[in-house]
Amino acid sequence: MAVMETNETSTAVQQVTAAPNQLVQFLKDTRQEMHKVVTPSTTQVRSLTTVVLVTVFLFAAYFELVDLVLGTSIDKLFVALTKH
16 A cells, blocks of 8 residues: 555656646747747738628628528418418
8 A cells, every 4th residue: 555655646746846847848839839920911901801891791691681581481371370
């Protein structure tokens, strides 16, 4: 039983002492990746913003049309089913 406790303690100590090294490595890797980041130009930002806005409005119009068609169809179905 004492051998298992020693191994567990040893493993726990190794994990605790490895944490600062892992943090340092993480920060180094993050810094390297941040150097790869490229800021888009103003022209790119404007064109992509336009694409997003147009797409949003097209989807909104599509969903409004689908809602209108389905809503009207369901209303007519209810009216037809409730007539005596």
